[in-house]
Amino acid sequence: MSQHVRVAIIGAGFGGLGTAIRLKQEGIDDFVVLEKAGAVGGTWQINDYPGAQCDVPSLIYSFSFAPNPNWSRLYPLQSELKDYMHHCAVDHDVLPHVRFHTEVTHASWDDDAQLWRIATSTGDLTAQVLVGAIGPFSAPAVPDIPGLDTFAGTVFHSQAWNHEHDLHGERVGVIGTGASAVQFIPRVQPQAGHLTVFQRTPTWILPHPDRPVSKVTQTVYRRVPGAQKAARKAWELTFEALVPGFIHEPKLQKPLELMARALLKKQVKDPELRARLTPSYAVGCKRPTFSNAYYPALTADNATVVSDGIVEITERGIVTADGTEHELDTIILGTGFRMTDHPGFDLVHGRGGVSIGDRWREGEMAAYLGTTLHDFPNLFLILGPNSGVYTSAVITIEDQVHYIVEALREMERADLRSLEVTAEAQQEFLEWADKGLSKSVFLTGGCHSYYLSPTGRNFTHYPGFSAGFRARTSTVDLDHYVARRVAKEGVPA
Template sequence: MTATYSTADTAVPHIDIAIVGAGFGGLGAAIRLEQEGRSDFLIFERDTAVGGTWHVNTYPGAQCDIPSALYSFSFAPNPNWTRLYPLQPEIEQYLDDCTDRFGIRNRIRFGHEVLDATWDDERAQWVVRTSGGTWTSRILIGALGPFSEPATPAIAGLDSFSGSVFHSANWDHDYCVKGRRLAVIGTGASAVQFVPRLAPEAGHLTLFQRTPTWILPHPDRPISDSAKSVFEKFPPAQRAMRRMFDLFQEALVPGLIRHRSLLAPLTALGRAHLRRQVKDPILREKLTPSYAFGCKRPTFSNKFYPALCRKNVTVETTGIDAIVPEGIVTTDGTVHEVDAIVLGTGFTVAGHSGFRRIVGRGGTSLADTWPGGEMSSYRGTTVHGFPNFFMLLGPNSVVYTSQVVTIEAQVNYILAALRAMDSHAISALEVSRRAQTEFADHTDELLAGSVWNSGGCSSYYLSPSGRNVTYWPGSVRNFTRRMSTIELDHYHCRSAAAGVDPTLVTTKDLV
C-alpha cells in the first residue's frame, strides 16, 4: 500500500526507494531489491524504454567493447548471445528481457524525467519531482549513467552551419549519407565504430582528429549454435568463459596502475596492427598515438584503419577554428565544405546536468559539491552531505573490467546499508567528511603513478585539476572485497532509537 506525504497544499505519494534511470544500473538495483523482498520502489526513466545508453545510442555499428559473457548480470546469464562482443540491439533486448523476466516493468515510470530530488532533513526523506508528478522516498539511488549526456564541442559558429548536424548519441537515421560530403569530429570509441559504416556510402568523408586512438585487432566473432547449446544446457561452461575474460581484464591492472612495462606487448600489438593496415607513412604517422597505451581507453577494430585508407576519406589533423554555414574552417584558414557534420565527441561525465538536480543538506547540489567537475565520494557510492543517497558508477568506482561488475558490487553494498538501517532503526545515513576525504586521499596516492594520470594524455578520466575521478585504484577483487562490508563508524547515523553502535554488516550472503 502506498503511503502519502502531505504538504501545505497537496498529498504526495511516498515510496521507500526511488531509483533514477533504467539502464544497467537502475535495472540491476531494482532486480536485486525485488529479490530481497523490497518491493516498495519505483524507477523514474525519462525515455520511453529501458536500456539507458544502449537504448539511445543507435548509430551504425554500435557495439560493446566488453565480451558479452562479462557484459551481463551474473544472476542473469544469457546463453543465446550471438556474438562474442554484442551489438547495441542485442544488449538493449537483453535488458528488456531482464525487465520482464524479473517482473519489474510495472515499477518503471517511463517518460518521467527527474527535474530535481531534494533532501528534506526534517522528515529524513527525499522529495523527488518528475515531469510526471512528485513522490517522496526514504532512499534515493542515482543510476544516471556516465554516458547519458552527449558532449557538444564548444566550436564557434556551430549553430550557423546550414547543413545537418547530429551527435552519435542522437543519430539521424532519416539523413541519407549516400554521396554526401561528411565531416566527422572526434576519433573516440563511437567514431571508430561508425566511420567504417559511413565511408563506403559517402561522396567524401573528412575525419577531424585531435588525438589518435590506440586500436587493437578485434577478436569479435559469431558464437556458434553448438556453443549456445552448451551454455544453455551446462551453465557452468558460460560461467567459466565469463571468469576467463574477467581474469584477462584483471591481468592488465598491474600494468595500468604501477608497472607500465607490463603493457609493452599491447603497445607492440597496437603498433603492428597500424603498420599492417596502413601502408601510407604520412597517414600512419597521423594515426600513431604519442601517449602511453591505456592512458585513454583503447578500442578494437579491424575496419577503422582500412576505412581511412579509402580514396574518398581524408584525415585532417589541423585544429578546428570555427564552423561557418558552408562547412568547417581549420586554423590554417582552409574552409572544408561539407553537407553534414557528425559529432563523435563523447559524453559529459564530470559536468553531468543531473548533478545539479540532486540537492542534499542545506540546499547544496552535487554540482555545488563538485565545482568544476572535481568529483569525490566514498567508495564511489555515497557522498557527504547527501543522506540516504547512493549512486552507481560514481567517482572512483570503475574497475578495469565490465561496469556491470561494479554495479553489482555497489548494489550489494546498498543492500547491506538498507539492512543495517532497518536493524538499527537508522532514519538517516550519511558518510562522514573524514571517511570520504581519507578515501579520496588514499585513492589519489595509489593512482598517482598510473598510466591514466601520467601517460601523457588528457581524458574524461581526469578532473580539470588532474585528479583521477574515474577509476578504482586496484583490482575488481579488491573492489568487491571492499564493497562486501559497510562500516557504520564511517557514517553519521541518525536514529529514532538511542545508542546506535558502529557495526560491521556483511553482504557476502547477498552475492
C-alpha cells in the same frame, strides 16, 4: 498528495535495473524507477548509432544472475544488449515499477523530514532512499566551436543519431576520433560521397577479437552446468591481468602497443598518414579502442583525415587552422559525453541546498567507495567516482547494488532514518585512491582523457583489482557513517 516510496531509482540502464532486480530478490517491493525514455536500456537505449557495440565481452558485460547462453557475438551489439536488458526486466517483474517518460527535474534532501523530495515531469514524490543511476554516457558533449549554429547543413551528435537523414553521396565531416567515432566511421564511409575526419588526437587501435558465438558453444552454455560461469570467470581473470600494467607499471603495456603499431603498419601504407595516426601517449592512457575496420575506412579513396585544428564552422563547412574551408553537407559530432559536468549532477541537492555539481565544482569529484557522498544522506550513486574496475561496469554495478542492499538492511535492523558518510571517511578514500593511482598509465602516460577531472585527478578508476572493490563493498561499516535513528514516538532521535 505525492506518493512516498522506500527507494526511488533514477535511470533504467544496467545500474537502475540491477538495483530494482536486487530489491525484488530481497523482497522489497516499495520502490520506483524513474526513466525519462520510453524503454529500458540506458546507454544502450540512447546510443544506437550505426556500429554501436560494447567493447567488453558479453559474458562479463551482463548480470551474473542472468546468464544469456544465446549471445550471438563475443562482443555484444547495441540492439542485443537492449533486448537482453528488456528480458531481464520482464523476467524479474520490475517493469511495473518503472515510470517511463518521467524525467527528474529536481531532487532535494529534507533534513527535518529525513527524506528525499523529488520533482518529475509526471508528478512529485518522496522517498527515504535515492539511487542515482544516471549513467556516465547519457549526456552528449557538444563542442563549443564558433559558428556551429550557423552551418546550413545537417548536424547531429552520435548519441542522438539522425536515422532519418540519408548520408548517401554526401560530403560528411566527423569531428572526433574516440570510441564511438571509431565504431561509426566504418559504417559512414561507404555511404558518403566524401568523408572528412577531423582528428585532434589520434587513438590507439587494437585488433578487434570479436567473432560470432558458434551454435555449439551456445548449446554447451545451455546444457552443461557451470560452463558459462567458468567462461565468465576466465574472461574476468583475463581482464584483471591488465591491472598491474594500468596501475603500477605502465611498461607492462608495451605488448599492447606493439600489437597496435603492427595493425597500423599493416592497414595504413602511407607513411605520412600513418605518422599522423600514431599517438604520442602510452597505450591505456586513453580508453582502449578495438577495430579491424577503422583504418581501412580512413584509407579509402573517398576519405580524408585532417589533423589541423578547427578554427570555426561556417554556413558551408569547417575552417581549419591552415585556412582551408572544408565544404560539407553533414557534420557528425563524435565528441563524447559530459563526464565531469553531467547535467544530472545539478538536479540532486543535499543538505543546505548544495547540488552534487556545486560540491564537485567547489572541490573534487569524490564519493566514498564511489557510492555515498557526504552532505547527501540516503543517496547512493551507481558508477560514482573511483568505482570503475577493469573487468566490466556491470561487475562494479552488482557490487555497488550489494552495498546498497546491505545499507538498507542496516537501516531496518537499527531503525535508522538516514545514513550519511562522514567527511573523514570520504576524504580518506579519495586520498587512498589518489595514492594508488599516482603511478598509473592514466596519469603518467602523457595524455589528457575523460578519465581526469578538470584538476587532472583520475576520478574514474578504482586503484586495484575488482576483488578488492567487492571486498570493500561487501559490508557497510557504520563507523564511517552518521546515523539518525527513529525514536519510539516515530520521530528522528
